[in-house]
Amino acid sequence: xxxxxxxxxxxxxxxxxxxxxxxxxxxxxxxxxxxxxxxxxxxxxxxxxxxxxxxxxxxxxxxxxxxxxxxxxxxxxxxxxxxxxxxxxxxxxxxxxxxxxxxxxxxxxxxxxxxxxxxxxxxxxxxxxxxxxxxxxxxxxxxxxxxxxxxxxxxxxxxxxxxxxxxxxxxxxxxxxxxxxxxxxxxxxxxxxxxxxxxxxxxxxxx
Numbered sequence: 001x002x003x004x005x006x007x008x009x010x011x012x013x014x015x016x017x018x019x020x021x022x023x024x025x026x027x028x029x030x031x032x033x034x035x036x037x038x039x040x041x042x043x044x045x046x047x048x049x050x051x052x053x054x055x056x057x058x059x060x061x062x063x064x065x066x067x068x069x070x071x072x073x074x075x076x077x078x079x080x081x082x083x084x085x086x087x088x089x090x091x092x093x094x095x096x097x098x099x100x101x102x103x104x105x106x107x108x109x110x111x112x113x114x115x116x117x118x119x120x121x122x123x124x125x126x127x128x129x130x131x132x133x134x135x136x137x138x139x140x141x142x143x144x145x146x147x148x149x150x151x152x153x154x155x156x157x158x159x160x161x162x163x164x165x166x167x168x169x170x171x172x173x174x175x176x177x178x179x180x181x182x183x184x185x186x187x188x189x190x191x192x193x194x195x196x197x198x199x200x201x202x203x204x205x206x207x
Contacts, residue, residue, distance in 0.1 A: 002096065005149060008133065008175030010097035011161065015168035018193055020089070021141045024202070025194050027083060028054070028108060036077040038110055050115040057082035057105035058207055065124050067105070067207055082106050090137045090204035097170040099135045103204035111145065111199040117182040119154055122205065129206045135172025137204040141165050144189040145199050150179035165191050 003011040016024075031054060032038050038052040041062035049062065058067040059079040070078045087103055094101035109117070122136050140163040147169065150158040156179070163169060171178060185199055 005159065005161070005169075006171075006175050006178070008135075008173035009149065009171040009178065010169070012093065012096060012168040012170070013164070014166050015093060015096070016139065016141070016166040018166070018191060021166055021191070021194060024086075024139070024141055025196055025200065027086075028110075028200055029196065031056075031080055034080065036071065036075070036080050038108075039071075039074050042073070050112070051117065052110040052112075054108045054110075055079050055105065056086075056108070057103070060107055060124065067124065079105075086202075086204070090139075093139075093168050094135055094137050094170060094172075096168075097135070097172075099170065099172050101135055101137065101172070101204075101206065103137065103206050105207055106202055106204045109201045109203075111143070111182065111185050111201065113143075113185055113187040113198070115182070115185055115198075119148060119150060119158070119179045119181040121177050121179055122203070123177055125205055125207050130176060133173040133176045134206040135170050135176065138163075138169045138171075139202040139204075140167045140169075140199065141202070142190040142194060142196065142199040144186040145182045145201070146184040146186070148179075148181045148183055152177055152179070154179055162186075164189070165194065
């Protein structure tokens with residue numbers, strides 16, 4: 001099923017099979033056990049984020065709001081590569097939403113029950129990527145999250161969607177700089193077969 005939320009914004013419920021979700025969880029847990037696993041970013045002003053984060057392909061520096069090769073704001077380790085299978089999957093999902101897209105980075109946020117993400121724009125990618133309207137492909141795995149999707153101004157009206165495990169949400173073109181966030185996690189709503197706690201949100205981008 002394809003649901004057009006706004007021009008350039010598409011919601012694909014149940015886009016990932018349980019098998020696909022399980023494979024992504026396994027890869028995330030494998031990466032977390034490696035030398036550059038998930039960590040808690042600290043933003044400008046010294047406040048820690050409520051999510052744990054792992055960047056693949058390129059690292060997003062939470063202090064400078066810019067991309068870099070290594071995690072200079074944390075441990076200096078290089079960002080792990082973006083798996084080829086994930087690139088293919090994100091490209092396929094983007095095509096379902098009408099976009100020609102090959103990502104070169106992915107930010108994975110691991111939400112706990114109390115985690116939140118305030119309204120923000122994804123605007124730290126290159127000027128060429130932003131101007132081209134290259135989409136963000138967002139995949140939700142695990143507990144359901146209440147996703148907020150607003151307009152091009154922070155004060156614009158906000159829509160609320162419950163993104164469940166296996167759902168995909170894509171926004172690009174005229175929707176690329178819309179404000180969005182996560183206001184709540186619903187603990188205990190993850191499929192029982194997924195062997196982890198919380199919510200994994202994968203956002204694929206093109207730098």
